[in-house]
């Protein structure tokens with residue numbers, strides 16, 4: 214059965230959710246205050262890079278099932294079901310989440326409601342938020358209108374957003390334990406295709422649903438920092454963290470996924486979510502429970518510093534006057550997102566230490582330029598590497614894994630490659646005469662370092 218749905222927020226989460234709900238056959242209205250974003254979406258253009266999303270967007274715009282608006286009034290009149298998918302960024306100068314946008318949806322939407330409605334929150338929020346919003350909603354709702362608030366966290370990964378929305382590994386629904394209303398029935402209707410596919414739906418209270426989301430991201434962050442801590446030990450012990458990860462990953466209780474050591478996690482979710490989680494636990498008087506997340510954060514940030522140190526070592530002790538090629542700016546491949554990107558952060562630190570930095574990323578150039586206009590941006594990997602003393606791979610795009618070490622070797626000044634994501638075949642680079650260095654792995658020396666025409670890296 215087709216439902217009438219409004220989705221508030223048209224960022225990574227909201228735009229994907231709106232398009233995918235239409236793909237499931239529902240009639241959907243995407244709502245945002247940013248009219249330039251809406252204009253793009255209405256024209257079938259996704260305002261960020263997300264593989265496969267544009268096709269879903271276009272298909273559903275054409276079918277008429279998907280529309281966009283900036284009018285809350287239109288959304289309230291049109292939809293029986295409302296999803297909140299606005300951002301919850303880190304508050305400036307604090308660890309806590311900024312809930313302004315979530316609050317604003319409730320404040321603006323609820324007074325306009327004219328008939329029975331279910332509101333599903335999808336944004337990542339500190340535990341206790343749904344209960345607070347529910348209380349506020351009951352103050353704002355017009356007399357005679359019945360409205361339920363439920364929490365339905367989202368687990369999609371950028372780069373796999375469509376797949377993760379249409380075929381998630383689980384659905385989680387938090388309902389008010391005092392007055393659950395019919396939110397579960399409505400969710401079963403909205404997600405009927407997914408449930409038919411056998412995807413489990415876990416129904417719980419509001420607080421648990423909120424916590425499932427933050428706990429999942431905290432666990433993923435911890436897993437990454439765990440392997441990066443092992444990388445630190447491997448480095449001093451002369452061991453290899455990639456082999457170690459493969460070996461422990463065979464134990465199904467541990468699992469190999471999310472055990473890739475490198476320059477660590479970034480993006481719009483994991484870093485801010487673990488910080489907001491710590492802040493919220495502190496407010497609730499359970500700060501001791503999450504002090505380990507501070508260490509998870511520390512290990513993660515230390516990887517960036519370590520990468521800068523390795524680059525400095527590779528050019529003989531000082532970055533001043535050196536030329537560094539940086540391949541990758543996005544926080545991960547198949548995304549143009551540079552929010553808290555380790556790659557761009559490292560590029561900035563290296564430039565601050567006096568190096569001339571040439572950055573190339575297949576998709577994140579515009580976003581990088583916007584936040585880091587002072588870096589040099591090349592139009593290809595080869596151009597970024599011209600005359601480089603060190604080449605650094607900081608985002609594991611397929612295109613970088615497939616680079617030809619011989620071809621790149623011709624244009625650089627020194628054949629030194631630093632693999633910040635342990636994604637390259639080190640011996641292939643060494644065989645082409647490169648000095649290869651990964652993180653948490655022994656360096657591989659491949660013949661002479663200096664390129665015949667270039668001479669030494671430093672004057």
Ligand code: UGA
Pocket residue numbers: 337367368369370371372430433437470471472473474475476477478479480481482483486544545
């Ligand atoms: C993350 C979660 O994986 C999603 O489940 C969640 O829904 C989302 O946050 C969110 O809260 O919205 P995402 O930020 O898209 O998704 O990115 P991830 O794939 O989790 O990667 C995060 C970072 O960890 C990246 O910088 C990546 O390079 C890094 N990473 C990942 C590693 O350093 N090592 C690994 O083994 C895996």
